[in-house]
């Protein structure tokens with residue numbers, strides 16, 4: 537497996553992150569995104585749902601929560617150094633990989649024209665022994681992949697995006713899938729782990745008490761074999777580099 541934090545990119549890249557919920561980008565790959573921003577690459581987010589079910593608070597309503605999470609996500613993205621956030625606004629927990637959402641994501645890809653698309657692995661049902669992956673995560677990964685290939689790069693798919701909106705075909709160079717059980721690429725994010733934590737702190741409605749959260753993150757995310765005094769942190773990906 538490749539272990540790298542350089543990617544060997546010789547030019548500045550435009551990167552589009554397509555994931556299900558506010559907070560997914562920072563949890564799944566915030567260290568990598570912060571590293572890319574530091575290197576001068578441009579990162580955009582597209583969030584498919586508004587996260588309006590992510591609360592156990594009996595006083596909370598879906599409407600209040602979606603507004604709150606939009607603000608939290610903007611603040612977290614500012615910590616990472618992300619530009620635009622496109623919110624598709626679908627209901628949390630109800631994602632289906634249908635043609636309507638595929639078209640929405642193709643529209644975003646053709647508008648933003650990213651070199652690199654980041655999403656998550658749709659095949660990962662069991663990230664670890666204590667957790668079933670959220671169905672929206674898997675579905676968002678499938679929606680992103682279905683949009684990338686072959687739809688966004690083929691003018692026969694959604695031709696009305698060309699005729700009505702002037703959005704011609706666009707193909708990405710690479711796809712990076714976070715939250716994968718079959719990684720083929722490791723990013724060392726030790727240098728940006730603190731930025732990842734700081735960004736996650738902006739998701740106040742999601743993380744509970746920040747000190748306990750940090751402690752848990754530092755313990756559970758630390759690479760096996762590294763120590764508390766000299767920790768190493770990594771984010772793993774399934775990286776697909778399309779043939780030119």
Ligand SMILES: [Zn+2]
Pocket residue numbers: 556557559560670673
């Ligand atoms: Zn999520």
